[in-house]
Every structure is written in structure tokens, then in C-alpha cells.
Amino acid sequence: MPKAPRIEYDEDDDDGQDGGSASSPGWKRRLLTWGLAAVGLGLGFLIPYTIYLNHQVGERFGQLRWQLPTRVYARPLVLKPGTAMDAQTLKTELEAAGYRDDGAGVRPGSYTRDGGKWLIASRGFFDVDGQVDPRRIELVLSGSRVASVRDAARRQSLKAARLDPARIATLYGQQQEERRIVRIEEVPELLVTGLQAVEDRDFNSHHGIDLTGIARAAWVNVRSGEAKQGASTLTQQLARSGLLGIGKEQTFTRKFNEVLYALLIEARYEKKTILEAYFNQVYLGQQGSQAIHGVAAASEFWFGRDLRDLSTEQIALLIGMVRGPSYYDPRRNPERAKERRNFALGKMRESNLISDEEFARAAAAPLGVTKSPVNIANRFPAYVDLVRRQLARDYPADALQGAGLTVLSAMSPSAQAYAEGAVTRTLKAVEGKKRPPLQAGLVVTDVHNGDVVAVVGSRSFQEQGFNRAVEAQRPVGSLLKPFVYLLALAQPGKFSLASFVDDAPVAVTLGRGKRWTPGNSDGRSHGLVRMIDALGMSYNQATVRVGMQVDPRRLAALIKTLAGIEAEPHPSLILGGVDQSPYAMAQLYQFLASGGEIQPLHAVRGVLGANGKALTRYDIAPAPAQEGDAIAARLIGTALQHAVTSGTGRPLLSDGLGRLQAAGKTGTSNDSRDSWFAGYTGDHLAVIWVGNDQNQPTGLYGATGAMRVWSGIFSRLPSKPLEIGDKGLDWQWVVGGNATNAECPGARRFAFVAGFQPPFEPCNVQEQTEESGGWRDWFGFGRDEQPQQQPQQPPQPQPEPQEQQ
Secondary structure (H helix, E strand, O other): OOOOOOOOOOOOOOOOOOOOOOHHHHHHHHHHHHHHHHHHHHHHHHHHHHHHHHHHHHHHHHOOOOEOEEEOOOOEEEEOOOOOHHHHHHHHHHHHOOOOOOOOOOOOOOOEEEEEEEEEEOEEEEEOOOEEEEOEEEEEEEEEEEEEEEEEOEEEOOOOOOOOOOOEEEEOOOOOOEEOOOOHOOOOHHHHHHHHHHOOOOOOOOOOHHHHHHHHHOOOOOOOHOOOOOOOOOOHHHHHHHHHHOOOOOOOOHHHHHHHHHHHHHHHHHHHHHHHHHHOOOEEEEEEEEEOHHHHHHHHHOOOHHHHHHHHHHHHHHHHHOOOOOOEEEEEEEHHHHHHHHHHHHHHHHHOOOOOOHHHHHHHOOOOOOOOOOOOEEOOOHHHHHHHHOOOOOOHHHHHHOOOOOEEOOOOOOHHHHHHHHHHHHHHOOOOOOOOOEEEEEEEEEOOEEEEEEEEEEOOOOOOOOOOHHHHEEHHHHHHHHHHHHHHOOOOOOOOOOEEEOOOOOOOOEEEEEEOOOOOOOOOOEEEEEEEHHOOOHHHHHHHHHHHHHHHHHHHHHHHHHHOOOOOEEEEEEHHHOOEEEEHHHHHHHHHHOOOOOOOOEEEEEEEOOOOOOOEOOHHHHHHHHHHHHHHHHHHHHHHHHHHOOOOOOOHHHOOHHHHHEEEEEOOOHHEEEEEEEEEEOOEEEEEEEEOOOOOOOOOOOOOHHHHHHHHHHOOOOOOOOOOOOOOOEEEEEEEEEOOOOOOOOOOOEEEEEEOOOOOOOOOHHHHHHHOOHHHHHHOOOOOOOOOOOOOOOOOOOOOOOOOO
């Protein structure tokens, strides 16, 4: 019997019933309709979304602008024949700048020494006057001096050589990211090719994602039992960290965006551009809140080296750390980091980037990282505080932070280290049960140009906040006395260092029936004393007599002119009745230390833009001293040298510092609340304050507190002796008030302003002259005002007087 025909129902049957099977034409059309609708919806979403992401790529990548930190550097170390320098100080300077003793001194940033001979391979850098090229320097030290400087390659003598400076601080913007931008041409070729060999072998051929690479990485990881290779291309990694932001939780949406970003980046930019962005963006470490981005910053952070100076094994370590800087941290996990580094070396060998011999050598080498990070945000807060203050006029804080500028400061790392060490040792030595907690503030300057080479604002050097060197306002005591005598000596027809001054009780009428009767701290009067001895022994009564003659108003005007110090012209100003900071007093003493030049102190030498060009310079050479100022400064310098050899500063001789021929002045405020010392050599001036923040008596005089800190600095800091010239001066041997023969008994040698020396009387008639009173008449004493017999030897030092205000 023939089979009945199979009845098939069409899905548009009139009754609207679907009685057909899944393979019916109606069902296929339905699937097609749904599929097309889904594709339409997908394209309707994907196309606009892709256009949106493409716009994002254009904004975030095409005009990529990283927030670059502003870096603050110390001054370059200038080495020239005759410069005061010893081996320990040179080593301190080199290590502060990240130099290493590698036994060869060939690679930039390295040095070696053989006795007094040093070989130093300097690095190139930008200074205020332009680019300084790297060079290999041969240096000889002898007798705490630079004996010679030569170009080691050309075997030629050099007048001077500059070494690249240490970085002392980094001023970040809103993001705490350490970054140094490099061009692809500046990245070592081995780093470029090695990164691709380890992270993205098909980088030059894929279009943002690498399906072959994904399969290969999966196979390697399954076979090894651990995640040795990643599946993301370098472009994906760049998209993830540069456009999506690193450290966020991985989600499907984020991964989807990453893939689209990678495809769009590859479509828009050349491989060279992508690689350059990667090398500047890649995350390679963390120090507190400070993120290390880019291979150049990482090279400094981990190795203390310029990117171009890295060895094969160091390049391999950087490449290996791309997978996980925290997990492979070579300081915390050295074994794990070494294993990862050697894995990278193996990949580099497989790709024929290095030979078998180089692989064996590099794999056996140590990690080569520094013990601690080089990129410290702010190693010297007190000094950097001064830098910020001096830049504030031209560069507001928001213009500095994250602006990618280079601030060239005047800091000397060795001077800063010696200053900090001296504060620590001195305060620990003098602090006891009977003294309150002590603090210190100090400023060290270069007497030739006004550079501030060191600042200490607290005994806790890393302490942020109150900067005692700049902000502490304390009674300055006897530190103003030299300027009283400076005004007097500016009248050479009336005063000289040999003039007699009466150190007898003195009373000054203040008005409204009040009287001021300052006394000496030893409770004694010393009669008629030479002016040079009155200053050297810091006698209050004698100084008040001189000060009242020159007028406190002139003193107030002088210190305002020299240092901008505003002070009421009360008689107490003569004995230091004004509160000032160590920095202000350093500015005042800079006039004396520089030989009479007006030198504004500066902690900043210049500011460079991102291209290394100078934007602002502050290292303007000071104007030469006027003749009268220079002569007056020489006279006071001579008197302050006498204060060190025969006055209140004499303990410095016991410290072995007589070789410096230093000039110095101690200062002590009422009840020994503040201890001061200002002293200078042929190269440096240092002003130190020691006291208590709560203004409690410390029991310290200037000579027993602040001067001990000064001694601690200059016992280590190389500095030339102070040599005061004779220009404009006439040195004479004097007895009484007359010039005489050098061999005359009791004769002392004094400096006079040329043309104002006393009359000459030969030794054989000296006694007759004194009996006639001729010298008394010359100095203006009457017959009823007889000077007491002067001692044949210089007065012995007494405890530093306090100012009775």
C-alpha cells in the first residue's frame, strides 16, 4: 500500500499554530531574524562604543602628558687644583651622587682610587650654563688639597672639572609618581629587544592582541605548573596601566576594554611610538606612597645608575620585574628576583640577544641593587624648605610640584653631612640631667658667592615642620658686637683697633627716669682695654661705651642694609637686644666673611625646564666690595681672628683648628638661654644656634655650646685658611698710643687704616713720651683720666659675657 504523503505545516499557517519540527524552514528564519537582531544591537552598541574608546585613545595617548616630578639637586662638585679636599670628603660627595667604587672607574657613575690618585667616570648633566658632557677624570689629592686634575682619555691637564650632583629631593604633584621621560633612542637596545623576547615575542607582527602568543603562554604555563609567561601583549599592558589605570580589579568589562584599547592603539600609532610610551609608563616599584614608573626612574631607584649604564644582568632584572614589581622586589625577595632575572636572561639567550658566555657571567652576577632607594622624596627637609621659600616669588607651589622642572640648589652634601654629624655629637655630649632638651639650627655658606651649602633645622634631621635655621627668632647676644665696632672703625681718625676703651661700669639714661646699667658676666670691670681686646673678650661695658658713641640708630640702619633686619634703635641693641634666626645672622656675617661684599644668600642656583634649558638663574656674581667696606671688613676680620687666638674663641685652638686662622664671635643671651657662634674661614661661614624651644636656661655659653658644633663641622669640612689681605691697611708696632720699633718691650702689632696710623716714636724715647702724656692727648684722654698700666701679655679668655638687657 502506498504511504500517505507526509503533511508539513508552514509557520505562517492560517491558524497561526506552529506544528512544525525544529528543522522546519520557519524555525530557521526565526533564528536568522533573532541573530540579525542581536548583531544589529551589538553593532549598534559596539560601533558607538568603539568610536568613544577611539576618542579616549586620542585624548589619553595621542596627547599623553605625564605629571613629571620636579627634582631638586645639590650643587655639582667642582674640582680644580688648589681646592680644599680630602679623601673622606670626596668619597662622601661621590656616594651622595650615586657613584660606586667598581675598581675601574670606567663606566659613568663609577670611580676607583689608588692612594691619592682617583679615577672618576662622570655622567653628563645639565647645569645653569648648559650641558656638561661626561668624561673620565684623573684626580690627585695631596695635603688635603686637589693637586691636579686631568682628562684621563686625552691625558690633558684641566683647569676644573664638574661632577654631576646628587638629587636631594623630589617635588611631586597630586600623584606620587616618580618618572623620568626618555626617548626610545635613549633606551639600551638590549632592553628593547630583551623585553620583547620575554614579554611579547611577536610584538612587531601582531595588531594589539596575539592569539598565537596566548596559546603559547598557556602551553608553557601548563607544562611548568606555574605562571611563567603572560598572555597580554606589550600594547595591552600599556593600555591597562596607561589608559585604564594600574592596580584596579580585573573584570570582564575591564579586559574587554583593554583588548579594544590595544587594537585601537595599534591602528593609530607606530610600533616605535608604542614602545616609547611603554618604557615611560611601565610600573616598576613602590617606595611608600611613591610609585616608580618608567625604566629610567626604575634604573635610578633600584641601581642608582643612569639607564644607559646598566649591565646585562641589571637589564634582565628590570625586564623580569615587569611581571610583578612587589613579588619580585630584589630588596625584599632577592632569591625570587634572581630566579626571575635568570629566566629573563635565558629568554634573551634563546633569542640570540646574548652569548652563552655572557649568559653564564650575568646569571652568576649579584643582583646589583643599592641597599636603599636612591629616589628619596626629601632627604633634607630643612634645606628644601629654604629652597621652597626662595622659589616662592617666581614659582608658586602648584607651579613647582609635578612640573618636570630641575631645581639646581647650592647644597654641598659633605657640608650637610658634617653639619648634621656635629649637631648630633655635640648635643649628645653637652646634654645632661641638669639641662632641658636641646635643639639646634645652623646655616653654612660659601663666602665667595653667597651659596647656602648646608642647613640644619632640627636635631632630628628628617623632621618636617619647624625649621629653626630660618624660623627660630632668638636673642642674638654678642653676635651684633662686631658691627658696633665696624661702625666705630669706619671713623679711622677717631677709632682704631689699638684705641683704648674704658671697660668700667656704665649707665645709660633711657628716659622717664630709667637707667640701663649693663655689666660683664664675671662681675668685674677691666679698666682701659684695647678695642681689639674689648671685642675679642666680648666686654659689655666697653662695647656699650663704643656703641653709644657711634649711635644705636646707625647700628639699626647698618644691620637693615646688610641683612634686612628690622630692629628698634634702643641702646640694648648694642648688646644684641633683637631676636633673629641663624639664617638672618648668616646673611649679616656674610658681609664680613666675603670681605665687604653685599652677597644675598641663596639656596637655589637656577631652575631648568624639561628640556634642560635655564628658565631662571640666581647665581649672579656679587658686585665687588667698595674700598671702604673692604677695609672695614678686613679690620673686623683681624679682630675676630684675635678673638679666636686670644679671646672667647680660644678653645678652637685646642681642637686643632688654628690651621684655619678662623675669625669668630661667640654669643650668649640672658641666663644662658641661647648659645651662638658665628665663624668663618677662607671658604666657609657657619652660624649656629643651640638652645631650648621653651626658652629655658641651658647653662651653655656661646663657647661651650654653639662653638662646639662649629668645631665639629670644621674639623672635617675641607676649607682654606682665612687670609686677610693688607690692601688699604698699615700694620704698625705700638706701645701705648704711639707706633714704635718692633723690638720695643711690650710692643703689639696692629692694623690701621692707611694714612691714619699713630705718630712714630722710637723705643729709646718711649718712656719720656709716656710721661709727657703725648699718647693720652692723641687718644683724647685728659690729665685727670689716667689709663691703668696695660698688661704685657694679651688678656686670657674669660667666660662669654651675657647681655644684660
